[in-house]
Amino acid sequence: MASQQGTVDYVIEQLQRAGRVSARKMFGEYAIYCDGKTVALICDDQLYVKPTAAGRAFLGEPQDGFPYPGAKPHFLIAGDRWDDAEWLSTLVELTAAELPLPKPKPARKPKK
Template sequence: MASDQNFVDFVMEQIRNAGEITAKKMFGEYGIYADGKLFGLICDNKLFIKPTISGREFIGNVIEAPPYEGAKPSFLIEEKIENSDWLSELIRISLKELPTTKTKKKK
C-alpha cells in the first residue's frame, strides 16, 4: 500500500525544525532527507528512522521494524509522532551519526 500524501505532509510539518526537509517519492513510498542526508522512510503511512546509537538512547523504549520486506529494521515512530519538538530533536541527534550522502559521479 502506497503512503498517503496527507500523511507525508503531516510528517514534513512535524519535522520542519530539524533542518531543510525534503521528501522524494521512491516506488510509491518516500525517502525523507534533512539537509540532503537520507535519515528515514515513510512506508504504508508509517515513519521509520534509520537506527543510530544516540537515537536509540534518546528514544528509550525503541520499536524496530523493517519499512518494507527484505529491509533492515529501522526505528518505527508511532506514539510520539505528534510531538514536533521531540521528533525534530530525534532527527537532529540521528543526523550527527549518519554518514554523509555520497555524490554520484557523472559518466
C-alpha cells in the first residue's frame, strides 16, 4: 500500500523547524531529506527515521521497524508523536547532524 500525499505533507509541515526539509517520491513511497541528507522514510503511511546514536539517546528505547522487506531497521515513530513539531524536528535535526552528506554521483558519459 502506497503512502498518501497528505501524510507526507503533514510530516514535512511538522519538520519545518529542522532545516531545509523536503520529500521525494520513490517506488510509491517517500524519502524525507533534511539539509540534503536522507533522514527518514514514509512507507505505508508510517514514519521511519534512520538510526543514529544521537537519535537513540533522544528517543530512549526506540521501537525498531522495517520500512520495506529487506530494509535495515529504522526507528519507527508512532503517529501520535507526529503532532509534536518541536519534538519531531529535534529528532530529525539530531539525525541529520550525525549522517554524512551523500556522495556525489559521477557524471554520465555521453551516448555514442
